[in-house]
Amino acid sequence: MLKEDFVIQSNVRQILIRSDIDYSRITFGTVKGVVYLRGVFKSAHLHTDGSGEGAANITIKSLESLEKKVKGIPGVIDIEFELTNWTKAGGQWILKRAQEDGGR
Amino acid sequence: MDSEKSARRRGKVKWLRLYRRILTEIEREIKIHPAYADLQNQIGLLLMVKGKTEKAEHHFLEALRQNPKYREATFNLSFLYVETRRWEKAEEILLLEVKRHPEDAFLHQLLGVLYFQTGRKKQAAGQIHKAIQHHSYFRDYYSKKRVWQRGVVHLHRKAEGVLREIHWSHHSAQFHNFIGLYLAKKGKPRQAILELGKAAGLKPDEFVFHANLGTVYAYQGAYPKAIQEFQKALKIQPFYGMGYANLSYVYGLIRRTREAFRCMKKAVRINPQYADLRYNLALLYSDRKRYEEAAFELKKALRINPGYLFARINLGVLYEDQERWKEARREYRKILQITPEDKHIRNRLERIS
Numbered sequence: 001m002l003k004e005d006f007v008i009q010s011n012v013r014q015i016l017i018r019s020d021i022d023y024s025r026i027t028f029g030t031v032k033g034v035v036y037l038r039g040v041f042k043s044a045h046l047h048t049d050g051s052g053e054g055a056a057n058i059t060i061k062s063l064e065s066l067e068k069k070v071k072g073i074p075g076v077i078d079i080e081f082e083l084t085n086w087t088k089a090g091g092q093w094i095l096k097r098a099q100e101d102g103g104r
Numbered sequence: 105m106d107s108e109k110s111a112r113r114r115g116k117v118k119w120l121r122l123y124r125r126i127l128t129e130i131e132r133e134i135k136i137h138p139a140y141a142d143l144q145n146q147i148g149l150l151l152m153v154k155g156k157t158e159k160a161e162h163h164f165l166e167a168l169r170q171n172p173k174y175r176e177a178t179f180n181l182s183f184l185y186v187e188t189r190r191w192e193k194a195e196e197i198l199l200l201e202v203k204r205h206p207e208d209a210f211l212h213q214l215l216g217v218l219y220f221q222t223g224r225k226k227q228a229a230g231q232i233h234k235a236i237q238h239h240s241y242f243r244d245y246y247s248k249k250r251v252w253q254r255g256v257v258h259l260h261r262k263a264e265g266v267l268r269e270i271h272w273s274h275h276s277a278q279f280h281n282f283i284g285l286y287l288a289k290k291g292k293p294r295q296a297i298l299e300l301g302k303a304a305g306l307k308p309d310e311f312v313f314h315a316n317l318g319t320v321y322a323y324q325g326a327y328p329k330a331i332q333e334f335q336k337a338l339k340i341q342p343f344y345g346m347g348y349a350n351l352s353y354v355y356g357l358i359r360r361t362r363e364a365f366r367c368m369k370k371a372v373r374i375n376p377q378y379a380d381l382r383y384n385l386a387l388l389y390s391d392r393k394r395y396e397e398a399a400f401e402l403k404k405a406l407r408i409n410p411g412y413l414f415a416r417i418n419l420g421v422l423y424e425d426q427e428r429w430k431e432a433r434r435e436y437r438k439i440l441q442i443t444p445e446d447k448h449i450r451n452r453l454e455r456i457s
Contacts, residue, residue: 005391006356006364006384006387006391007359010353010356010357010364014322014353018323028414029383029415031417036414
């Protein structure tokens with residue numbers, strides 16, 4: 001499979017635009033088929049950072065959906081999340097802290 | 105016949121509902137951000153369409169108080185004064201604007217309408233002549249309507265209708281564009297395209313309408329149409345750098361990287377200070393194994409924005425690929441100074457240390 005970083009980057013941009021994520025607080029890059037996503041992850045429909053059970057479930061679903069879509073782009077070999085408010089540990093998404101900014 | 109009538113009625117009800125929803129939403133936003141000139145202009149436009157000229161005037165004036173150089177608000181206010189036959193006020197604004205922007209065809213056009221309606225035909229012809237000189241759209245339109253013939257403006261019997269038609273077209277186009285953008289923002293691309301299409305149909309020379317259409321088509325995944333609209337926008341405005349960038353992204357989505365490369369190079373040439381465009385151009389160079397040029401673009405991006413982490417990661421990996429270990433280590437260490445927790449970069453650094 002041809003790994004064209006620009007093609008991957010364009011697809012990531014398109015996925016973010018079409019998602020229900022507030023992508024204005026996320027930056028992304030592609031290096032040899034590895035996609036990096038950094039910043040604050042927030043669902044566009046939520047007015048919180050995702051804390052609170054209902055909101056957390058929605059955010060986790062958004063994160064899982066984003067991960068799946070990005071991994072589905074031809075040529076993507078890995079995805080690295082460096083989010084200030086969410087982290088993945090043992091295959092589970094965990095809210096780090098209710099902090100609003102950073103990472104950009 | 106009856107079903108046609110009821111369909112029209114249903115359409116009108118639907119439209120009114122949408123109109124009210126947008127109006128309520130903008131009123132709510134204005135309460136939160138009373139100092140946003142954009143919102144003041146938008147609500148003025150909505151109120152004017154409904155004939156609420158007094159309220160509309162208040163909002164346009166507020167928009168101009170917040171941003172005295174706001175071109176659209178100036179146009180809208182002078183349009184409102186022309187429509188309400190407050191000629192002196194309209195003339196005062198337009199003459200001031202023409203002094204600031206003597207090459208703005210639309211301003212001359214507006215002045216032409218004003219002079220014509222106040223019986224100053226000679227001055228009206230002069231202004232229409234200037235509008236024609238400054239923009240081919242007016243030349244084509246007036247030639248078609250026989251107002252412009254063999255280099256002379258003819259203000260014949262039907263000219264008033266012609267002048268008013270073009271005058272209204274601009275205003276209606278702005279309105280449809282605004283509604284289209286609102287619908288796009290709400291995730292309704294199909295309806296947005298209809299509105300933006302109306303705007304572009306009314307004023308085909310406005311590059312922004314085509315660019316907006318291109319953006320919504322791209323969002324929808326209708327890439328050939330998106331390409332077509334971006335190309336139209338760029339034909340009208342060849343120095344629209346972001347138009348080239350957006351076109352490049354669309355080509356990227358359909359793997360036409362040769363065209364993407366050509367467009368991104370143009371985007372960077374027009375906007376050399378946009379770090380993100382340089383980053384994308386670097387990816388295109390790197391994909392072509394033109395590593396020297398890729399490194400050059402990444403360094404430029406970093407000079408513009410030293411905190412551009414991805415540019416530094418790509419540069420580090422690029423050095424690593426070329427076995428320039430010392431430079432690669434230097435870039436990775438700089439990244440870790442900013443993000444000490446980055447395991448991926450730490451692993452890369454450990455591997456080459």
